[in-house]
Amino acid sequence: MGLFSRGPRKGAADEVETEVEARDGAPAGRGTPGGGPWDADEPHPQGPRVDLGAIRLPAVQGMELRMEVDKATEVVSAAALTLKAPGEGGVASSLQVQAFAAPRTDGIWDEIREEIAASITQQGGTVDDLPGPFGRELLARLPVRTPEGRTGHRPARFIGTDGPRWFLRGVITGAAAVDPQAAVPLERVFGTIVVVRGQDPRAPRDLLALHLPGGASPSAPAAAPATPRFAPPQRGPEITETR
Numbered sequence: 001m002g003l004f005s006r007g008p009r010k011g012a013a014d015e016v017e018t019e020v021e022a023r024d025g026a027p028a029g030r031g032t033p034g035g036g037p038w039d040a041d042e043p044h045p046q047g048p049r050v051d052l053g054a055i056r057l058p059a060v061q062g063m064e065l066r067m068e069v070d071k072a073t074e075v076v077s078a079a080a081l082t083l084k085a086p087g088e089g090g091v092a093s094s095l096q097v098q099a100f101a102a103p104r105t106d107g108i109w110d111e112i113r114e115e116i117a118a119s120i121t122q123q124g125g126t127v128d129d130l131p132g133p134f135g136r137e138l139l140a141r142l143p144v145r146t147p148e149g150r151t152g153h154r155p156a157r158f159i160g161t162d163g164p165r166w167f168l169r170g171v172i173t174g175a176a177a178v179d180p181q182a183a184v185p186l187e188r189v190f191g192t193i194v195v196v197r198g199q200d201p202r203a204p205r206d207l208l209a210l211h212l213p214g215g216a217s218p219s220a221p222a223a224a225p226a227t228p229r230f231a232p233p234q235r236g237p238e239i240t241e242t243r
Contacts, residue, residue, distance in 0.1 A: 085175065
């Protein structure tokens with residue numbers, strides 16, 4: 001799906017500001033649950049995180065982490081974690097995250113939201129631009145083909161945060177896309193991510209490099225990793241491990 005294809009669309013409501021108390025000297029007002037996402041060069045709460053390169057992802061008990069890898073280029077394009085709701089038979093929800101370069105002064109989330117909305121609409125889906133815990137977000141209904149061959153719709157939430165020279169985008173699917181209570185754990189994960197922008201000059205919207213846990217190559221055999229443990233990476237579109 002072309003998430004950055006251009007198309008006209010405006011927000012459906014007035015801009016909402018989210019203010020949070022500064023923690024450890026970090027700027028107030030960036031995010032919400034967890035107070036972030038955070039920049040690696042600013043003071044931020046410590047805690048167990050999985051080093052994925054441009055993204056340091058909080059390590060959550062019971063999470064399944066999947067790295068999405070382009071088979072042709074062996075480039076790690078995104079990280080996605082899945083959590084099940086507490087209790088037997090709990091429904092799973094997922095959060096996919098990607099980090100991008102952004103201009104030093106201007107954020108890009110407003111523009112990207114319009115482009116995502118236009119792309120989904122052109123493909124037969126519907127989108128609402130709504131206030132959420134991280135500011136403006138999109139609640140989308142993505143067109144899908146059912147096993148019976150009919151066209152159905154799958155809900156998804158697109159959330160985003162503009163940081164210092166970076167932009168972090170999240171896509172929430174599953175029960176958490178429509179159930180606020182189910183969304184809380186994934187929102188807290190998103191708000192606790194640390195983004196490592198680096199000092200290299202990059203064009204706005206360039207994907208910031210991710211790597212497999214431990215810095216392994218998608219095509220190289222993995223040595224015995226430290227906790228949290230991950231299965232040896234294999235060539236393919238996804239690499240999964242459950243904590």
